[in-house]
Amino acid sequence: MPELDADFMRLPQAELAGAALDAMRRVPGLDYGDFRLHRDRIEYLHVKERELEAHQQLHPVGFGVRLVVDGAWGFAGNGACTPEAVRQAVREAAELAALLRPLQSERVELAPEPCHRQTWIAPALVDPFEVPLEEKVSFMQTVSDRLLRAGAEFSDFMTEAVVESRLFVSTEGAEIRQQRTRVHPVYQAGIRDRAGSGLVETMRSDSRPVGQGWEYVRAYDFLGEAERSVALLQEKLRAPSVDPGPLDLVIDPSNLWLTVHESVAHGTELDRALGYEANFAGTTFATPDQVGSLRYGSELMHVTGDRLEPQGLASVGFDDEGVAAQRWDIIRAGILVGYQLNRQMAHRFQQARSNGCAFADSWAHVPLQRMPNVSLQPNVDEDVSLEQLLAEVRHGIYIVGDKSWSIDQQRYNFQFTGQRFYRIENGRLQGQLRDVAYQSRTPDFWGRLAALGGRSTWRLQGAFNCGKGQPDQVAPVSHGVPAALFRQVTVLNTHQQGR
Amino acid sequence: MDGHDVVEATLAAGATIAIAATTSAANCRWANNSLTTNGVERALSCTAIAVEGGAVGSEGLDVTALDDCRRAAEWARAAARQAPPAADAFALLGPADAPAHPAPAAGPAGAESLRPLVDPLAAVLERARRDELCCFGYAEVQAATEQLGLTTGLRAGGRRVAGTVSMTVKSKDLRRSAWVGAVAADLGRIDLAGLYDRAAARLAWAQRQVELPAGRYQVILEPSATADLILRLVWEMHARGADEGKTAFAGPIGPRVGERLYAREVSLRGDPGADGMETPAFVRATASSEYSSIFDNGLAVAPTTWVDAGVQQPLMCPRAWARDHGHPVRPPTDNLLMDGDGPELAAMIESTERALLVTSLWYIREVDPTTMLLTGLTRDGVFLVEHGEVVGAVNNFRFNESPMGVLARTLEVGRGEPTISREVGGDVLISAPPIRVQDFCFSSVSDAV
Numbered sequence: 051m052p053e054l055d056a057d058f059m060r061l062p063q064a065e066l067a068g069a070a071l072d073a074m075r076r077v078p079g080l081d082y083g084d085f086r087l088h089r090d091r092i093e094y095l096h097v098k099e100r101e102l103e104a105h106q107q108l109h110p111v112g113f114g115v116r117l118v119v120d121g122a123w124g125f126a127g128n129g130a131c132t133p134e135a136v137r138q139a140v141r142e143a144a145e146l147a148a149l150l151r152p153l154q155s156e157r158v159e160l161a162p163e164p165c166h167r168q169t170w171i172a173p174a175l176v177d178p179f180e181v182p183l184e185e186k187v188s189f190m191q192t193v194s195d196r197l198l199r200a201g202a203e204f205s206d207f208m209t210e211a212v213v214e215s216r217l218f219v220s221t222e223g224a225e226i227r228q229q230r231t232r233v234h235p236v237y238q239a240g241i242r243d244r245a246g247s248g249l250v251e252t253m254r255s256d257s258r259p260v261g262q263g264w265e266y267v268r269a270y271d272f273l274g275e276a277e278r279s280v281a282l283l284q285e286k287l288r289a290p291s292v293d294p295g296p297l298d299l300v301i302d303p304s305n306l307w308l309t310v311h312e313s314v315a316h317g318t319e320l321d322r323a324l325g326y327e328a329n330f331a332g333t334t335f336a337t338p339d340q341v342g343s344l345r346y347g348s349e350l351m352h353v354t355g356d357r358l359e360p361q362g363l364a365s366v367g368f369d370d371e372g373v374a375a376q377r378w379d380i381i382r383a384g385i386l387v388g389y390q391l392n393r394q395m396a397h398r399f400q401q402a403r404s405n406g407c408a409f410a411d412s413w414a415h416v417p418l419q420r421m422p423n424v425s426l427q428p429n430v431d432e433d434v435s436l437e438q439l440l441a442e443v444r445h446g447i448y449i450v451g452d453k454s455w456s457i458d459q460q461r462y463n464f465q466f467t468g469q470r471f472y473r474i475e476n477g478r479l480q481g482q483l484r485d486v487a488y489q490s491r492t493p494d495f496w497g498r499l500a501a502l503g504g505r506s507t508w509r510l511q512g513a514f515n516c517g518k519g520q521p522d523q524v525a526p527v528s529h530g531v532p533a534a535l536f537r538q539v540t541v542l543n544t545h546q547q548g549r
Numbered sequence: 550m551d552g553h554d555v556v557e558a559t560l561a562a563g564a565t566i567a568i569a570a571t572t573s574a575a576n577c578r579w580a581n582n583s584l585t586t587n588g589v590e591r592a593l594s595c596t597a598i599a600v601e602g603g604a605v606g607s608e609g610l611d612v613t614a615l616d617d618c619r620r621a622a623e624w625a626r627a628a629a630r631q632a633p634p635a636a637d638a639f640a641l642l643g644p645a646d647a648p649a650h651p652a653p654a655a656g657p658a659g660a661e662s663l664r665p666l667v668d669p670l671a672a673v674l675e676r677a678r679r680d681e682l683c684c685f686g687y688a689e690v691q692a693a694t695e696q697l698g699l700t701t702g703l704r705a706g707g708r709r710v711a712g713t714v715s716m717t718v719k720s721k722d723l724r725r726s727a728w729v730g731a732v733a734a735d736l737g738r739i740d741l742a743g744l745y746d747r748a749a750a751r752l753a754w755a756q757r758q759v760e761l762p763a764g765r766y767q768v769i770l771e772p773s774a775t776a777d778l779i780l781r782l783v784w785e786m787h788a789r790g791a792d793e794g795k796t797a798f799a800g801p802i803g804p805r806v807g808e809r810l811y812a813r814e815v816s817l818r819g820d821p822g823a824d825g826m827e828t829p830a831f832v833r834a835t836a837s838s839e840y841s842s843i844f845d846n847g848l849a850v851a852p853t854t855w856v857d858a859g860v861q862q863p864l865m866c867p868r869a870w871a872r873d874h875g876h877p878v879r880p881p882t883d884n885l886l887m888d889g890d891g892p893e894l895a896a897m898i899e900s901t902e903r904a905l906l907v908t909s910l911w912y913i914r915e916v917d918p919t920t921m922l923l924t925g926l927t928r929d930g931v932f933l934v935e936h937g938e939v940v941g942a943v944n945n946f947r948f949n950e951s952p953m954g955v956l957a958r959t960l961e962v963g964r965g966e967p968t969i970s971r972e973v974g975g976d977v978l979i980s981a982p983p984i985r986v987q988d989f990c991f992s993s994v995s996d997a998v
Contacts, residue, residue: 094836096836098636101633101635101636102632102633102635102636103636103837103838104836104837104838105605105606105607105628105632105836106607106608106609106835106836107606107607107608107609107624107628108608108609108610109608109609109610109611109621110609110610110611111610111611111613112592112611122584123584123585123586123587124587125586125587125588125589126588126589126590126660127588127589127590127591128590128591128592129591129592129593129594129611129612129613130591130592130593130611130612130613131613132613135613142589142659142660143589145660146575146587146588146589146660146663147587149660149663149664149667150577150584150587150663150667152667152671153577153579153583153584153667153670153671153674154583154584155582155583155674156583182631183628183631183632184631187631187632187633204793204795240793240795242794243919247919247920248794248799248801249794249795249796249797249799249918249919250793250794250795250919251919324580324581325580325581325683325685326578326580326585327580328580328683328685328717328719329578329580329685329686329687329715329716329717329728330687330715332911332997333723335996335997414588414590414592415588415590416586416587416588418586454914454915454916454924455914456912456913456914456924456925456926456947457912458911458912458926458928458945458947458995458996458997459911459912459926459928459929459997460995460996460997460998461997462995462996462997463926463945463947463993463994463995463996463997465916465924465947465949465992467916485917487916487924489947489992489993491996520576520578520687520689520974521574521576521588521689522974540993542949542992544916544917544922544949545917545920547916547922547949547990547992548916548917548920548922548949548951548954
């Protein structure tokens with residue numbers, strides 16, 4: 051079981067939190083205040099071909115104070131961890147609340163939350179920062195060497211590791227310490243397409259970002275996958291270009307997670323639905339007046355939100371407002387039934403309690419309503435296999451791995467590509483295709499969901515870098531997804547589009 | 550304690566290269582005619598880079614006390630001792646290589662920086678309520694001073710200050726939407742009332758709605774839309790990607806430098822001294838990449854032309870790659886200027902027989918790096934122009950286009966102006982003109998408003 055980071059524990063936590071709470075209590079008109087202390091450890095490694103291209107470690111540390119004064123927000127953050135800087139930040143946050151209060155037409159009210167005083171540490175067996183650099187680089191070079199010996203002309207192996215430690219205290223009496231660990235190792239192999247463009251075609255490993263320590267890197271069969279990747283890439287270079295048109299798609303969890311992320315998870319953020327992101331990340335077609343009636347997709351759709359999934363990138367003990375982690379339904383039998391909330395949204399939405407979706411990516415930023423793990427549940431009646439899904443298709447495509455993605459600001463029109471595309475003929479895979487993208491409109495696409503894979507096909511995928519908010523913030527998030535069959539989805543030929 | 554102290558303390562503790570950044574920012578955000586969030590942030594950060602036996606360690610942290618610099622230097626040295634030699638190792642630059650005039654430090658941005666905004670924004674929100682419109686937006690001021698020191702004696706400093714405002718105005722029924730944005734060194738110089746007027750005028754254009762199918766259209770891209778495309782073009786302008794055959798700049802016998810890849814009217818450059826868009830005039834690299842090498846820290850960044858009258862100029866190239874592959878050394882520039890002394894947007898509209906006027910682009914992602922094919926969407930303002938005037942608002946579209954192709958099919962370049970990329974915001978300072986492009990490829994209709 052990991053322990054809280056020693057350098058984080060060496061920060062004068064009691065002194066800083068005490069200075070914050072003391073200064074907050076002196077602010078006239080204070081309704082609420084919280085103080086977050088962050089210390090992160092971040093490491094980037096990049097081995098290009100057999101050479102170490104880049105190695106960088108970052109140790110951001112700082113605090114943020116957030117106040118509600120006479121019903122108005124004020125936030126200030128500082129990277130200097132001294133009581134003087136804390137007191138100055140409280141003053142500045144109060145000043146900001148007073149200065150900008152004339153621009154606010156509605157008082158900030160927060161849904162209640164029991165007061166928690168706990169420590170929570172995400173399980174991680176091997177602290178990535180305890181693994182010697184030589185071991186990491188040497189392993190990455192060995193995998194790169196395997197890729198190059200197998201026929202790759204280029205290889206890039208990148209790892210990112212993060213340990214995130216936080217203290218949260220509030221004027222309501224909360225005192226929470228927590229720590230999360232995550233790693234994302236991934237390689238990309240490249241070969242020149244000499245028969246075609248003359249330029250480089252690539253393929254990525256199937257490894258994924260996870261809420262685990264370095265044990266994930268050690269357990270993953272990168273060496274075994276390296277030769278397969280190069281063979282698949284060589285096959286892809288010889289593959290025919292796709293004939294565009296409506297086609298049945300069987301989509302692997304390694305691709306479908308991103309479609310869930312963009313079209314469902316972002317579409318069910320309540321702050322978007324209320325217009326908070328209208329100037330930047332966008333809004334959503336899933337508006338609050340349609341809860342209980344909006345048909346998001348097929349009756350097979352059961353989508354949950356949670357901050358509890360083991361190894362989930364959005365899993366926490368408590369969110370950045372001190373709300374305990376929960377699990378809830380977002381879409382049931384294809385109908386919108388719930389949203390992602392923070393305490394302010396929960397109050398506006400007349401909920402008794404937030405479901406714990408507040409997150410700030412740094413001490414410097416105010417917590418926003420951010421995405422929990424949003425997962426499409428598998429077929430619970432029968433453990434339908436991938437082969438059974440493929441058997442349902444006479445003429446279609448099986449899509450593996452994510453690549454390019456884009457969706458409009460109301461979460462309707464999207465386009466995705468992938469790492470590999472296999473032609474399906476009469477229920478059997480018949481080799482790869484190239485230049486495939488699928489394009490659809492969210493409710494149409496999910497309405498075409500014809501079958502779900504069972505629990506054995508369900509996989510937790512995700513990303514470190516989900517963006518939202520002004521100033522821009524990034525958040526790590528996971529999505530559990532089964533394989534699934536969709537009927538008659540528009541397929542484009544990207545090569546033709548580019549001409 | 551300031552950035553200078555941090556640099557000297559980090560070098561004294563054994564680092565080979567030290568970079569200090571003193572940053573501050575203040576922001577506020579509003580939606581539905583009411584403030585939603587705000588914030589101020591202040592930080593002094595340090596990057597300690599150790600070079601030992603050709604190997605590199607790089608450690609960055611936020612500084613509370615100078616002792617933090619010692620720890621950063623020690624960690625960097627320990628990392629360098631464990632690392633294999635760097636492929637891009639190169640002799641470090643000396644004092645003679647530093648840019649001539651270090652810029653003075655930027656003044657801090659704090660809560661007070663937002664004060665000039667309060668009354669004008671209150672007036673805008675009141676007007677929106679009166680006009681039965683909904684106003685959403687964001688204002689931010691950022692100030693950063695960066696200082697660099699090397700054990701060779703090189704010292705350099707530079708700063709970057711930017712104030713940005715972006716505003717989306719929608720009709721009450723949310724069926725009409727318009728976006729406007731502006732950038733200036735001082736937030737007080739941005740005319741909020743003028744921005745609101747522009748957005749409101751566009752909503753008036755949208756009283757008439759026209760549904761058009763996907764297809765190829767002549768378009769006039771407003772400066773923000775142009776900015777988003779040229780930004781992505783320049784991100785691909787690195788010599789290594791072209792040498793390795795990974796980007797659309799790769800040709801059969803080397804990078805496509807010297808080729809006329811774009812319309813003659815197209816020129817692109819960067820200039821750290823550009824008036825009102827100043828950026829540090831030297832390389833700061835905390836890690837090596839295809840753009841710059843950690844060994845090039847301190848390399849002077851001169852005004853640089855990337856595209857000259859439609860002809861591709863040499864690509865970004867660090868010293869080691871330049872030495873090994875026979876290219877000129879070309880450090881990246883931190884701002885992007887697309888020259889344009891053509892007509893104002895209004896005059897371009899007046900001279901148009903039929904085209905779509907596109908305000909901004911959104912969610913732009915690479916589909917195929919070898920052709921630089923991008924996908925993305927139009928957002929908050931597509932208008933039909935016929936016989937010299939705007940005749941209505943058009944539905945949004947998804948596009949599949951290459952910025953290389955767009956700039957090759959550019960028919961007219963208007964007057965350049967400071968603008969902001971819709972997706973990247975004020976993080977990159979850009980000046981761009983409206984441009985007229987033929988056969989812009991819209992692949993499907995988007996229902997989003």
